[in-house]
Amino acid sequence: FKDVTDRKQAQANFQKLAAFPRFNPNPVMEFDADGRLTYFNDAALQMAKATGNTDPLQILPSETDNLVKDCLATGKALLRQQTRIDHRTISASFFPIPAINTVHCYATDITERIDLEMQLRHSQKMDAIGQLAAGVAHDFNNILTIIQGHLGLVQDHKLDQNVSDSLHQISVATKRAASLTRQLLMFSRKQVMQIKNLDLNGVINNVGKMLQRLLGEDIALSLNLTVGLPGVMADAGMIEQVILNLAVNARDAMPKGGQLVVGTSAVWIDEQYPRGNPGAPPGQYICLTVQDTGCGMDVATLDRIFEPFFTTKEVGKGTGLGLATAYGIVRQHKGWIEVGSQVGHGTTFRILLPAAARPTEPPSGDTDLMTVEGGDETILLVEDEPALRDMVRVILEQYGYHILQAQSGVEALKVWKEYPREIDLLLTDMKMPEGMNGRELAEKLVEEKPGLKVIYSSGYSRDVAGPDLMLKEGVMFLQKPYHPKTLAKTIRDCLDQKSTPA
Ligand SMILES: Nc1ncnc2c1ncn2[C@@H]1O[C@H](COP(=O)(O)OP(=O)(O)OP(=O)(O)O)[C@@H](O)[C@H]1O
Ligand SMILES: [Mg+2]
Incomplete structure (x- = not known):
């Protein structure tokens, strides 16, 4: 009896052990000393099938028999041997078992991990380039604002034709430089957004005319817009720029x-959606x-293609x-871009933006820079760059405003203590030395005087507000560098806004 029980017990143990490789969800294989495959589990077969094969050997390196022999000869394991098959990457490790003259092999599909690593590396690279670009662009913006401002000041005078021609050239070049820094800041996501609930179709219709002119006669433009779309929380100028x-x-x-073809549509993104933006929440886009x-x-x-300064053009x-x-x-804008392209067969860019919960607001009209009214209100001007501060003061005084100045948040508080009633508007740089930044200053002053209007001015907002500062009513943002008339217009618009909820 004892014999039978022992045998049964041994059989049970054997089955139990055999179940380990058999039901292993990863491929398990065994080779003999000549490198011949002597065992494979179901997972190995399934992986081969998934890559369009019937032979489990196909998911291993082509010289597997030699690997196996080496493995036994040296008695050392061979780890992480990669095989590329049917757009997948399979990693296999070989372990010699000298006692029974065989080699065991364990494989895993590491495609997803490699993809994620690549995505991570890519986004790290883009972040690093972005930081560099933003740093340069920020300093450049201050310089350009000074150049543009003084140009604006002298251009109003009666000048010799030669001089005014040269000034015009300088002005054109400055605008080009400004547009370059603006693009760099947009790339580095350090541009402050003026967010509104936008109708994307409206934005496209707005740029439609310009598009056709830009494309020329040989290219047919058609709009394929879906009506009744939800809005997107977006900066209209930025979206126009993308288009x-x-x-x-x-x-x-x-x-x-x-x-x-420029088109719009609504897309529902669920967890299954293979998106270029891992981590984007599912929902309406x-x-x-x-x-x-x-x-x-x-x-x-x-x-x-998304790297800055990558171009194939002359x-x-x-x-x-x-x-x-x-x-x-x-x-x-918390969206992402998908690209499909084939040489000789055209290109499709798809931009996905999260849909807004609320219905859209009508877009505001173009800024008419030619007719800007002044006023006699009092403005507290806070800017640490002296040349810039002087220039802004001169411009605004020409428009009739009374200017009080400070070079830091701390100094601004002192000025404020002296003239709390008089000051109607705070125009402040966002990034400032001496502890208090523009936003903290503004919040403090608005708390004391809820009707106070505020204009932030900056090349970018990183130091203060993070990339997506949203602006409340009565609070505006002025992007550096700016034209004197844009400055005056922003001041007037801000002063004319009615309420100022704190
Ligand atoms: N629709 C497209 N069809 C074919 N190639 C494209 C298309 N869009 C972009 N590319 C390729 O991507 C590259 C980068 O485009 P990107 O717009 O960033 O720079 P650019 O057009 O070369 O220069 P810039 O836009 O600054 O004037 C282009 O040089 C081109 O090779
Ligand atoms: Mg381009």
Whole structure:
């Protein structure tokens, strides 16, 4: 009896052990000393099938028999041997079992991990470039604001034709430099957004005319807009910029003419959606599609298109900032960009932006820079850069305003203590030395005088508010560098706003 019980017990143990490789969810294989496959579990077979094969050996390196022999000869394990098959990466490790002259192999599909690592590396790289770009652009903006301001001041005088021609050239160059820094800031997501609940179709219709002019006669533009879409919480100017950048690229990709379709649609994103933005919450998104019939791109190009200064265009034709800017803007709006392209078969860009919960507001009209009214209100001007502060004071005094100045938040508080009643508006730089930044200063003053109007001015907002400062009523934002008239207009608009909820 004892014999039978022992045998049964041994059999049970055997089955129990055999279940380990058999039901292992990862491929398990065994090789003999000649490198022949002597055992494989179901997971190995399933993985082979998933890659379009029937032989489990296909998911291992092609020289597996030699690997196995080496393994036994040296008595050392061979770890993480990678095989690429059918767009998947499989990693296999081999362990020699000298006592029974066999080699065990364990494999795993590491495709997802590798993809995630690549995405992480990519976003780290983009962040690093962004920080560098933002740093340069910030200092440049102060300099450009001074140049632009003084240009504005002297251009109003009667000048010799030669001098005024030169000044005009300087002004054109300054604008180009300003647009470059603006793009860099957008890429680095350090641009302050003026967020509104926007109707995307409205934005597209607004730029439609400009688009057609930009594309020329040989390219047919069609709009494929879905009516009744939910809004998106977005900065209209930034979204226009994205559309224009994509349209210019499409035009350049169709030198002999073609078709450009700009479309909108609603897309529901669930967990299954293979998105370019891991971690985006599921929900309702609005999709902006820009599709061309141009030359398309190869994989190597596609890989790098969002890098700043990556361009395939001749020197002087492209700076490589178009898509980098679009990328930064869309990320700042918590969306992402998908690209489909094939050489010779055109390109489709899809931009996904989260839908807003509330219905849309009508877009505001264009700023008419030519007729700006002044006023006799009192403005507290806080700016640490002396040349810039002087210039702003001169401009605003020309418009009739009374100016009180301070070079830091602390000094501004002193001025405020002396004239608390007189001050109607605070115009402050956001980033300032001496502990108190522009936002803290403003919040303190508004608390004491709830009707106070506030204008923040900055190249970007990182130091103060993070990338997505939202502006309340009675609070405005003035992007550096600015034209004197834009300054005056922003001041007037802000003063004319009715309520100021704190
Ligand atoms: N629609 C498209 N079709 C084909 N290639 C494109 C398309 N859009 C972008 N590309 C490729 O991506 C590159 C980068 O585009 P990006 O807009 O960032 O820079 P650019 O157009 O070269 O210069 P910039 O926009 O600063 O004038 C382009 O040089 C081009 O090779
Ligand atoms: Mg471009």
